[in-house]
Each structure stands twice: as C-alpha cells, then as structure tokens.
Amino acid sequence: MVARPRGLQHRLSEQLSARRHLQLRAGLDRHGKLRLDSCSGEGGAWLSCVPKTPQQRLEPEDFRQRALARLGMDLPMLTQVPCVCRRASIDTKGFHLTAQCPVGNQRFRTHDAIAVTWLALFRQAGFLCRMEDPSCFREVQDTNKRADVVVENWQGRARAIFDVSVTHPWIQAMTRRAGGDPKPECAARRREQEKLRKYQALVPANSAFVPLVIESFGRWGPQAREVFDVCEEKVCASKGAPKAVVKAYWRQRFALVLQRYTAACVRERAQRAVVREPAVCGDDCCRVDYRVLSYVR
Numbered sequence: 556m557v558a559r560p561r562g563l564q565h566r567l568s569e570q571l572s573a574r575r576h577l578q579l580r581a582g583l584d585r586h587g588k589l590r591l592d593s594c595s596g597e598g599g600a601w602l603s604c605v606p607k608t609p610q611q612r613l614e615p616e617d618f619r620q621r622a623l624a625r626l627g628m629d630l631p632m633l634t635q636v637p638c639v640c641r642r643a644s645i646d647t648k649g650f651h652l653t654a655q656c657p658v659g660n661q662r663f664r665t666h667d668a669i670a671v672t673w674l675a676l677f678r679q680a681g682f683l684c685r686m687e688d689p690s691c692f693r694e695v696q697d698t699n700k701r702a703d704v705v706v707e708n709w710q711g712r713a714r715a716i717f718d719v720s721v722t723h724p725w726i727q728a729m730t731r732r733a734g735g736d737p738k739p740e741c742a743a744r745r746r747e748q749e750k751l752r753k754y755q756a757l758v759p760a761n762s763a764f765v766p767l768v769i770e771s772f773g774r775w776g777p778q779a780r781e782v783f784d785v786c787e788e789k790v791c792a793s794k795g796a797p798k799a800v801v802k803a804y805w806r807q808r809f810a811l812v813l814q815r816y817t818a819a820c821v822r823e824r825a826q827r828a829v830v831r832e833p834a835v836c837g838d839d840c841c842r843v844d845y846r847v848l849s850y851v852r
Contacts, residue, residue, distance in 0.1 A: 598773030
C-alpha cells in the first residue's frame with residue numbers, strides 16, 4: 556500500500572466492504588445469500604446514480620419497491636393469493652411475479668429493454684449491429700429462432716450473435732442444490748451454459764455465440780462482463796472520455812433499466828391479481844348479467 560499510495564482509500568474501502576459482506580452473508584439462509592450475491596457488483600450501480608436525465612430516474616414507488624426487494628423485505632403491495640396463471644401463489648417477495656408467472660408480456664418487455672440497451676452500447680462503441688435477425692440461424696437449420704443482437708465486426712470475427720437473458724437467482728435448480736454455500740453468479744453461469752447448449756447446433760461456422768445474462772437483482776454473468784469491458788475500451792478510445800465515467804454511466808444505465816421494468820412487472824401483475832376475473836379464479840361474485848340491465852329485450 557505504501558508503494559502504491561494512489562487509490563489507497565479505494566483499496567481500503569474495498570477491503571472493509573468485503574469483510575462486512577462476508578459477516579452479513581454468514582447470518583443469512585440460502586435465499587438470502589443468493590440475493591446478497593446477486594445485489595453485489597453491477598447490481599448496486601443504480602443506487603449511486605445521480606438522476607440528471609429522465610432515463611436515470613425511478614418513480615418514488617418503484618424506488619421503494621426495488622429497495623425493499625434488495626433488502627430482502629416483504630413488498631407491501633403483495634399478498635399471499637393464488638395467481639391467475641394457476642401454477643402457484645403470489646409470494647410477498649415478488650419471486651413468482653418476476654420469474655415464474657407465464658401470463659402477460661412483462662417479462663418480455665424487460666428482456667427487450669435490456670436488449671435495446673446493449674444495442675445502444677454496441678453502437679456507441681462503433682460496432683455494426685442489428686436486432687431480431689432471423690437469418691443467422693437459418694444458415695444452419697430451418698428455424699424461427701431470432702438472434703437478439705448481431706454484430707458484424709466483432710473482435711476479428713466476421714460476426715457475433717448475442718442472446719440476452721434475465722434470470723432469477725432463486726430458481727429451483729439453485730435453491731435445491733445440495734452441498735455448500737452458493738457461489739456468486741451461480742444462476743447467471745447456469746443460464747449461460749443452458750444457452751450455449753441450446754444454440755450450439757444453430758451457430759454458423761463463421762460466427763461466435765455469446766449469451767448476455769443478467770440476474771434479476773442486477774449482477775451480470777461472466778461473459779456479459781467481458782463483452783462490456785470490450786465495449787468500454789472502444790468507447791473510451793473513440794470518445795476520449797475517462798474510463799471511470801464511461802463505466803459508471805453504462806453500468807447505471809443497465810441497472811436502472813432493469814430496476815424500472817422489474818418494478819413495473821411486479822406493480823402491473825399485482826394489480827392484475829387484485830382485479831379477480833371470474834373465468835380465471837372461479838369467483839362468481841364478480842359476474843354480472845348484462846341482459847338484466849339492458850332495455851333491449
């Protein structure tokens with residue numbers, strides 16, 4: 556530390572934070588450890604963001620909801636009721652609404668918002684890219700699968716195919732796994748392996764396939780972090796901006812997009828649960844016979 560006095564305060568703060576992190580983690584159950592690990596790293600970038608533009612802001616209720624979820628507390632807008640999907644009940648942590656419920660398009664909107672943010676970063680870094688391209692996989696097999704983002708001039712290769720994915724660290728495969736404490740990014744790493752197995756037979760020979768995985772609390776997978784580092788270097792070289800500024804801006808932008816759409820997912824699906832539909836929930840008290848109210852016989 557004496558030999559490298561520059562940045563000494565930062566290194567000491569990191570050591571202190573790491574120690575507190577381990578102390579807090581030791582007293583948590585498996586769900587709590589997975590949540591704490593997923594909130595670390597890129598997962599906390601949105602908390603330090605100064606809201607200078609509309610894209611950098613969260614509504615007060617959304618901020619409160621995501622702060623409670625980050626702390627592992629119950630969300631006050633949720634109650635234990637059967638979900639309209641009939642597969643499970645809504646839990647007060649919001650896990651079912653954000654990670655399991657197949658009804659509605661909220662999870663697709665979150666995925667698309669993250670993909671659009673990656674596209675903006677790629678273009679800022681000078682890459683030639685496009686979204687939702689069905690032609691890449693059809694070079695190998697007749698399929699309807701689409702590539703989320705395709706970059707034509709990626710790192711010496713003719714083409715790179717990126718698949719964007721958002722996964723929750725509390726998936727059953729992680730919470731029921733026996734033996735030892737869960738490792739950080741275990742859910743993101745598992746999703747990366749699943750994506751590679753799923754698409755390895757569809758990737759053309761002159762292309763590279765890279766899964767870009769983000770966990771629901773904000774932490775990135777290893778391959779997403781490597782891609783981000785490449786884009787960061789190119790943005791700094793082309794714009795002449797300090798590395799710390801570029802890194803902080805884009806990490807905060809990704810984190811805020813994720814938190815904003817995750818909050819909307821919980822809020823909209825919670826409202827859907829309050830307005831109970833008779834056809835779904837079997838509740839006859841909501842049924843109305845409009846023929847009785849009509850003047851037309």
